[in-house]
Amino acid sequence: MRLRLKIWRQESNEITGRMESYELKEVNEEMSFLEMLDVLNEQLMQQGIRPVEFDHDCREGICGQCGVMINGEPHGPLQNTTTCQLHMRTFRDGEEIYIEPFRALAFPVKCDLKIDRSAFDRIIQSGGFISVDTGQAPEANSTRIPVPVAESAFDSAACIGCGACVAACKNTSAALFTSAKITHLAKLPQGKTEAQERVLHMVAQMDAEGFGHCTNTEACEAACPQEISVLNIARMNWEFNKAHIMRK
């Protein structure tokens, strides 16, 4: 199949970028989207053009490093799919495809489609953990955790940190990412001890990074490759309100 690509090119953070058009003549529909970009890059290098920089690593949908806007949607038109798992059979022959980096003030573009998502790391650093040192753990089966609790904690913990939720949000809110970690740890007995401190610190850090307000449009859930539920946001709000009221 043939494709016309419109790709965001920006050599570095300091330089303003622009959309560039490229044409690919022989694309196999069994290719993954990133393999299509590999092919494009080989073609660009033959023409002496700087290849397109994009983030990717595991190419099996779990590392969370890939992620671009494809035709105006994070990770492309298929729901709950990462960019690397998107295959070219989803597109039509001759289609024009727009490829842009995720955009948010908190996610500065580094080069072409590469962005800086270290804001997420700092949110986790502010409290997204259980404070337990190596060697302090009690016998694993000493705490019983009912299956529904363990399963729903897993659902929240499944987040891969790709940033599609922020990209999908008209307010570039990181509520889904932040709340998924808060909820994962708040649901488990091990994490309850620090729940109050955690939610206050993580929300403060989320705000400090320059993410927007969540207005509950639920676009984040629709874009999330791991189908993280917006109810995590509700749980975060609950934990936050509780912490505020109970705070001394």
Add this chain to the structure above:
Amino acid sequence: MTQSTLTRKIWMALTGLFLCFFLIIHLLGNLQLLIPGPASKEQFNAYSQLLSGNIIIKIIAYILYASIIAHVVYAIIITVMNTRTRNVKYHYDKRGNLSKWYTRNMGVLGTIIFIFLVIHFRDFWYVYKFGELPLDEHGHKDLYTLVITVYSELWYVVIYVICMIALCYHLIHGFFSAARTLGLYHPKYVRWIRILGWVYSVGICAGFAFIPVYVHFLK
């Protein structure tokens, strides 16, 4: 502005919910316009008088004014701040596929409602409070006749109905969103709240919209 994003949203939710509560009271009052015959006029004017004299009602009224102002001010702050978090626009944006249109346009809907409120306040509230209104036979200010006169203008009825549709969508998302902001996370109750929100919003707005239509065409 040291408040967190969540705190600002909580104020939006609380003020919004108070306004939701007020709408119920307001609608109950307005429904008296539907009473057939002259009893309607008497009831409505007496009710208006009652509301303007009662101290509790007065306090509620001030909370109401404060809620409207806070709701609007926070909406502006949130919108401005959210706009700042987006540095560059997408060249091709299809994110509309991912959420419902009215959830993304609460500001636009809110602005329509706000403009309506200004007109509404000028036409009724201002006239009743500060204007010259003739008294009816029981010595109450005759708000009833004013309402009937205004409702006899077709263009006003049309604007009124359009604004009620805007209000309806605003309420559907607002009611549900407020519950979420306050932290309702249990899936079962979230479902109920969604249904309740729909019933409430459609009920309130259909009720409000029906009154001028009824008055215009049938009274």
Add this chain to the structure above:
Amino acid sequence: MLESKIPEGPLEEKWNYYKSHTKLVNPANRKKIDIIVVGTGLAGSAIAASLGEMGYRVKSFCFQDTARRAHSVAAQGGVNACKNYKNDGDSVFRMFYDTLKGGDFRSREANVYRLAECSANLIDRAVAQGVPFGREYGGYLNNRSFGGVQVSRTFYARGQTGQQLLLGAYQALMRQVHAGHVQLSTRHEMLELVVIDGKARGVIVRNMETGAIERHGAHAVVLATGGFGKIYFLSTLAMGCNGSAIWRAHKKGALIANPSWTQIHPTSLPQSGEYQSKLTLMSESLRNDGRIWVPKKQDDQRPPNQIPEEERDYYLERRYPAFGNLTPRDIASRAAKERIDAGYGIGPLKNAVYLDFSKAISEQGEEKIREKYGNLFRMYQKITNVNAYTEPMRISPAAHFSMGGLWVDYELMTSIPGLYALGEANFADHGANRLGANSLLQACVDGYFIAPYTMANFLADEIRTGPIDTRHPAFEAAEEQVRDQLRMLETIQGKHPADYFHRQLGRILYDRCGLSRSAPGLESAITDIQQLRKEFYKQLYVPRGFAINAELEKAGRVADYLELGELMCHDALNRNESCGAHFREEYQTPDGEALRNDADFSFIAAWEWQGANNPPLLHKEPLHFEFVTPSVRSYK
């Protein structure tokens, strides 16, 4: 020369003895000690967090954009631990024996025993961190079975166990970063090891966002950089996985042990075309309920559901009735290759076999299967557009795990004092074949429970050293070397990008140093790789002059692979026996099983770098079996 430093005494007391007699560093002195950790996977995050908790000053590096993306994240099936929660007769000794046997008796008894011994602690640790393992309805932890064993000792978090364990370690690391004990640099790639007076004293890294070359000094360096299976180009590994850190350490004097032992995983998705960049793994846990078969007729064109039961060859169940579809990976992969090579392969390229769930679905119901493997089935559908509930999966073997790696002693220290290798980067515990769900275990145990103790033994003597001065001539020289190499790669300006050479190297290795090897094949592979290397340095194309330059990064890695690949062939050629994943065609039983030679090859082959144009030098570390007698591995 090779001193494994295994403590004296009975097997079950060695580790305790070691722990009680090793040197310690006083908490006040730990602040004076810098440690560099390269890699933030399970082993890297675990050791960096543990050292940070203890109060050392840690610098941690990873090439990904955040520490949470390291490829440990992709492990699906589970992590082994001999908790014996299932009451099915599990014990430390049994786990030790299974692992040793699974590795075809080519690993150290003491190391493997310690791995089994620490396994129970790991589950406690992970649960305390909030890892949401699968549970039973009473609220207790659940287990599943995995290949190569007859007990259920695998703990799991759906099909994303690696992700959940890594997030636990990542969060522990983030906590230390926040506390200021660990200084984390993401998007930094280690390009050189600095050795001063025989000790590892620092690294040279390249900042992949600015192109800056940086020097970092420390009293000890930990390499937790994972495996190098990506050398085969098509593999289950992430695109960025590489062998460069260990290879550059190797060139500075660290020995590499058993580099040719690469696990070829039996259940990955088959290649579908030339453009393909990776082979996605489907968890081995699928073999719990899936049955593997090929048609009995060669070149059978019928769709799988139209092939009647009696015309299907369930070759694993036929050949290995005791373990059936749950035979260890090396055996399952080789059996698949045997069928494919014999012309029974399926799919458009005839390079796959079927993994069929119809029996499990009819017995347990689709719902039950969905509950166990739902995410895997969904992933399969996303990639292939086939619904595996109604049609069998197509799977084929793919390069997966490096059993080989930097040679380390019992303390996980390489042959360079002060340089440690943890997790998949070392060669230690898996012998010639790794059992499923043991890699997460090894990485965690190395990072949480072993290295924190053993490193103190070395660091206790470093408290008076003072900060390492990065103006030392050794840093100067190492930095210059890195700059020279980068400049050289950029100035070739040939015709082909790095991937072109990488693909060719991959093909050579798959064909001649993959599932089966032979002396003539390996000899020709060595010549071909040398030839390819020459061509690489003449024809490589790297875009010149950009700070962010993925092609430059790749080129550096491929340059290392082209040397490492040759070493793998030397290693495979040297070992005139078949064991585990290493199958030499010359050494097999009449019915095609591996023929081990304990008399001549019961040793670890540790190789020393002798320069690019000289063959590597072999050091042998003999394996002593004091507590078990190596037997012929049979899964029949």
